Amino acid sequence: MVTVTPKSTWGWGLLDLAVLGDDDRALRESAHRVALEVLRPAAMKLDRMTPEERIAQDSPFFSTMATLKSLGYHRLFLSREAGGPEERLSALTQSIVLEELGWGSLGLATAFLVDMLPVMAISNFGSQQLKDELMVPWVNDESGAYHGCWAITEPDHGSDFLGLRDAESPSFGRAQLVAEPVEGGWVLRGQKSAWVSSGPIATHAAVHAQAGRDGDVFHSLFAVVDLRQRGVRRGPPADMMGVRDDPQGEIFFDDVFVPEGNVLVPPGALYPAFADQLLCLTSSVLSNVAVGVARACFEEALHFARSRIQGGGPLSRHKNIQLTLYSMFESVETARAYARATLAHTQANMPGENPSALGASPRHSRAAQVYTKRVAFDVAHDALQIFGAQGLSRDSLIEKLFRDARCLLIEDGTLEILSLDAARDLIDNYERETYDLEEMLTKW
Ligand SMILES: Cc1cc2nc3c(=O)[nH]c(=O)nc-3n(C[C@H](O)[C@H](O)[C@H](O)COP(=O)(O)OP(=O)(O)OC[C@H]3O[C@@H](n4cnc5c(N)ncnc54)[C@H](O)[C@@H]3O)c2cc1C
CATH class of the missing domain: 1.10.540.10 (Acyl-CoA dehydrogenase/oxidase, N-terminal domain)
Known part of the structure; x- marks a missing residue:
């Protein structure tokens, strides 16, 4: 044999x-x-x-x-x-x-x-x-001496800040972190929200701040700020329901000087396009992470269903459990395919080695984020059900995964706001984009 x-x-x-x-x-x-x-x-x-x-x-x-x-x-x-x-x-x-x-x-x-x-x-x-x-x-560095964070949202600007380019619009109003020009750079005054991931411990932050206005239109800048300097204060670390393995917290800036050389994207025409492309990258990246969360939940449920005996045999012998496991598997597979395709498209088309490329697709990257996050939460939900009461116990991994998957529906943009953002791109641009066919063909 x-x-x-x-x-x-x-x-x-x-x-x-x-x-x-x-x-x-x-x-x-x-x-x-x-x-x-x-x-x-x-x-x-x-x-x-x-x-x-x-x-x-x-x-x-x-x-x-x-x-x-x-x-x-x-x-x-x-x-x-x-x-x-x-x-x-x-x-x-x-x-x-x-x-x-x-x-x-x-x-x-x-x-x-x-x-x-x-x-x-x-x-x-x-x-x-x-x-x-x-x-x-x-x-x-190989010791963890440096640690970064991304300080975007503010107490009064959560979803409003997600469409970063909206930070330029009149409806956004006055930001809670403003940058004022001074000799040789800018001074930051204000604060970011309590949800900044790694905010309590980061040594440096990539910061978006409002830098003046022209009439109704506000302008933003993007800079790297050393958080170890005088004038930076941190709020207490937040006590969140999930994603507790990454500390979150407010960062306050009391007249913090940022040299001109640390400003990566100055206020002006580039900022909205840059912000849009940056969100394409973070959406594509996070969607692949969300697939990992979904797969972890599916695998936990599968292992459990094979070993838990009820109704005269392992749970996995029962048709309802089989169908649920199959549906979880199918969701993970399709989410993975979409997440990977989106990251590949984004990387090939966003600025980087080719700074003039601004072609990453907002609707596809947002769709990847919405779809994979929803899959992660749905799979976590089904997995918890398969575990029965054991899944509710603080001792079980699935209990933590479920809380984390729930937070995903808000982290880096709520599902609703990401979907609205994709819808805006669809309505404005679908079938209206113009392609340089000759250039596309040379890329093939
Ligand atoms: C785990 C985690 C990590 C995070 N990490 C970071 C980080 O590293 N850096 C950072 O800056 N921020 C971070 N955040 C903040 C995150 O980006 C915001 O929580 C998110 O964008 C939503 O903002 P909000 O919580 O203020 O909700 P709000 O904007 O107040 O929204 C509340 C509800 O209203 C809905 N809503 C809001 N506006 C509209 C509208 N115009 N139309 C219809 N519905 C609307 C939303 O969908 C939501 O359901 C993190 C959050 C979490 C949970």
Whole structure:
């Protein structure tokens, strides 16, 4: 009799099995080990700690971030010029790593992403001096000495700030973080919301601030700010229902000086287009993380259904459970396909190595975010039901995953606002875009 030893194809989607080469498979294996052995255990500990304990010096948050850095994960997504791998990771490989990080912990994946955001912004928009003085040591750091955050929302501007370009419109009104021009730079006054991921512990922030107005139209700037300087204060860390493994909190700016060289996108014509493209990137990235959350929930439910005996056999023998498991699987597979296609499209068409490219698609990236977040929550909901009362126990992983998946429906934009944003793009641009056919053909 021939026996077949199954390869370790846990959680492998159709796309993985069909198209991954050996290197990509190896990277996926090692990212999964990090998610399983480093992120998951730390996330479970952090989830049970008080907000203050989570940001104390001996918190597993810091050791986990340091581990990710010592393994070089923060360099994986960068170009070679910015300190990344010799050969740039393909969008597919990036999706694979992002899914694994999301599988391990939504909070720690979020902390990882917001840490990278200022570095990526400097690498695309920063001066050589800023690159040498800040980006290079940040990228070379393997101890977690640097940690970034992305300070967008304000107490009175949550969803309003999501369509960042709306921050330029009259309805937005006066921002709660304003930038005033001074000799050699800008002074920041005001605050950001209590929900800034990694806000309580970040050393640097990528900050959006309102920088003056022309009549009814406000202008914004985007800058990297050193949060270790005088005038920066933090609010207490928030005590959230989910995503507790990444501390969130307010940042106050009391006359904080930002040198001109730290302004990456100055007020002016570029800002709305830049903001729009940045949201395409963050939507595409987060959708791959959301697929990881969905897959984690599906796998928890599958393992449980195979072992829990009710009605004379394992739950997985019962038709209703089988149909639910199948539907979860189908959702994860389709969400993964859409998330990966969107990241590939966004990366190929947004500014980066090609600063004049502004072609990432808002409606597709928002649709990817809405769809994958909804899948993550629906799958978490079904998984919890399969667990019965055990799923409600604080001791079970699915209880944490369910809370995290619920937060996803708000993090980085509520489903409603993301959908409205996509609808606006549809209504304004669908079938109205003009393509340079000749240029497109040369790309093929
Ligand atoms: C886990 C997590 C991490 C986060 N990380 C960050 C971060 O790193 N940096 C940062 O700056 N912020 C962060 N946020 C904040 C996040 O971006 C906001 O919570 C989100 O954009 C929604 O804003 P809000 O919470 O103020 O809700 P609101 O804007 O007050 O919305 C409340 C409700 O009203 C609806 N609504 C709002 N406006 C409209 C409208 N015009 N039309 C119809 N319905 C509307 C919304 O859909 C929602 O249901 C984070 C939030 C969470 C939960």
